Amino acid sequence: MKHFAGLDVSLDETTVCVVDEAGGIVREARVPSEPEALVAFFRGLGFAMERIGLEACSLAAWLHEGLTAAGLPAVCLETRRAKAAMGAMPNKTDRNDARGIAQIVRTGWFRAVHVKSPACRSWRALLAARRLVLNKMRDLENGVRALLREAGLKLGRPARKEFAARVRELVGADAVLSASVEPLLAIVATMAHELAQLTRRVLAIVRDEPVCRRLMGVPGVGPLTALAFRATVDRPERFRHSRDVGAHLGLTPKRYQSGETDVQGGISRCGDELARTALYEAAHSLLVRSRRWSSLRAWGMQVARRRGMARARVAVARKLACVLHRMWADDAEFRWGKQETASAVPG
Template sequence: MANVHVIGLDIAKSVFQLHGLDEAGTTILQKRLTRARLLPFFEKLPPCLVGIEACATSHYWAREIAKFGHEVRLMPAQYVKPYVKRQKNDMADAEAIAEAVTRPTMRFVAPKAPEEQSAMMLHKVRLMLNRQLVMLTNAIRAHMAEFGIVAPVGRRGVDRLLEVIDDAADARLPAAARQCLQMLVAQWKLVKQQILENDRQVLGLARSTELGRRLMEVPGIGPLVASALIACVPDPSVFRCGRNMAAWMGLVPRQNSSGGKERLGSITKAGNRYLRQMLFAGAMAVIRRAMQSTRRTWLVRLIERRKPKVAAIALANKNARIAWAMMMHGERYREPMAVAA
C-alpha cells in the first residue's frame, strides 16, 4: 500500500469500493470495504490523492478522509461517467473515478463545511414545506368543492374557506366532512408557521455575514439567494470567471455548433437547479418594477426587444456574474448609470 498514489473511491451506504493506482497509473489495489473499516484503512494509508463523486454523503467523507492528510477531490458524477468502461458496477465506477481524478482538465467541487451544509439544509427544508403547504391547500379546496364551496385563487380565497370550516353553523358542510377538514387545517397552520420560522432563520443567516449583506445590495438578490450562494459556492475561485459560474447554474445558451457555424438554443438548465430558480424569481421581481419605471436602463431597453421571461434569464445570468465578482474581490455593488432617452 505504500506505493498507492491515487485512489478512486466509490461510496455507498454500507459497502465502499476502492481502486488504487501507482505513479505510473498501474492498478495495484482493488478493495471492498464496509462502512466501519473505511476510515481505519485511510488512517493507515500514506497520504495520497483520493477521488470521490460529488453525491450524497460525499462532503462528509471528504472531510473525514482529509483529516488523515490525504488530498480529497470531489467531481460531478456526469464528468466521471465517460470514463466507465462497458458494464457499470462498483469496480468499474471506482476505476473510472481513479482515472478521472488525474485528468488535468477535470473540474472539481469544493468540499462543504458542516455550517455550509446546514445553511443549505434550511433551503431544502423550506422547499419541502412549501410543497406540503401547496398540497394541503389543494386538498382543502378539492374537498370543499365536492360540496359546492369554492373560493378565488390566492390567499384571500383560502381564508374564506377556513372561515367556512370554522363556522359550525354553516350547514353546507356535514359534520364528518368538517372534522376531516379541520385536521387538514391544523396541518396547514403548522406548516405555515414552520415556513415563517424557516424564513426568519434564512434572513438572519444572510444578515449575519458581511458577504451576505453585500450580496443583498444587488437588485434581484434577496436573503434567500444570498444565503444560498454562500452555502452552494463556498470557494468561488473554483470558477475561472463569472461566466463559468453562470454556466454551472445552467443560465447560458445550449450550443449545437459544428463546422464553424454557431447554433445557440435555449438555456442548458444544467447544474444547480435551486440557484437558477431563485435567481430567475428575483429577476422577475426586478423586471416587474422596471416595466413601471421611466429610467432608460439596459434592462428596460432589453424588455422592449424581448419577452419578459427572456429578459429575466439575461438578468439572472448577469446577477450570477456580479455575485461571482463580489465574492472573489470583496467589492460592493455599483448601480449602473441610466442612459438618457
C-alpha cells in the same frame, strides 16, 4: 511508485479500488462508509496515495472532509464527466464503478468539484429545509382545492393568511367535506408556523453576515437570494471570471454543434437548483416590482421588449450572478448607474 484509488460510495459500504501508475489493480475491498474506516484502510496499505477520488454525492462532503483532515489527498469528482468516462463499461456494478473511478483519477481525466465549507453546507441545508416545507404546503393547499372542486366549490386565490378562513366559509355546514378538509388545514397551519420559524433563522443569519448584507443592496435581491448565493459560491476566488458563475449555475444556453448543425437551446439547468431558482425569482422582482431606476433594470426591460419577459428573466438572472460575484470579490457596493435625461439623448 505512485498509487491511486477510486471510491464508489453507497449508504452502508464503499467499494474501493487501488491501482498503480501503470493502471494495474493493487487492492480491492469493501469498507464501511465512514471516514474513520476509510482512513484506517488506506493507512493499513503500507504505501502513500497520490490521489483518492470519489464522485459527488450526498455523503461526499462528509467523507472528503474526514479524509483530508487525516492528510489523505482526496478529490471530489464532477458526476457527469465521471459517468461519461465509465459509460463504455457493459456491466454497471459497484466494483466496476470503483475501478473506473480509479482509472479516471490515475489519468487525470476528471473535473474536481469544490467542497463547500461546513458553514455554507449548514446554510444550504436550512434553505433546502425551508423550500421543502413550502413545497409541501403548496401540495396540501392544492389538495384542498381539488377536494372543494369535486363538490363544485371554487376557492379562487385568497392570500395564504386567509386560506383556511375562506375554505371553512365555503365548506359551511357540510359535515362530510369538513371532516376531510379540517385535518389538512391543521397540517397546513402547523407547517406555516414552522415555515415562519425557518424564515426567522434565515433572517438572523443574514443579519450577521456582512457579505449577504452587501448583496442585498442589489434591487430584487432579498435575504433568501443573498444567502443562497453566498452558500453556493462559498469562495468568490474559485471563479476566474464573474461570467463563469452564470454557467456554473446553469443559466447559460446549451449548444449542440456537429458539422453543418449548430443548435442553441434553452439554459443548461446544471449546477445548484436552489441558487438558480432564487436568482430567477430575484430577476422577476427586479423587472416587475422594483420602482427605482437602475441600469440593470433598464437593460432587462430592453431585453423584454425584444425577446419577451420569460427570456428577460433568465438574462437578468444570469447578469445578477455576475454582478453579485463582482460585488463580493471587489468588496464593492451596487452601482445604480446614471439615467440619461431627455435633453441628453441625441435627436
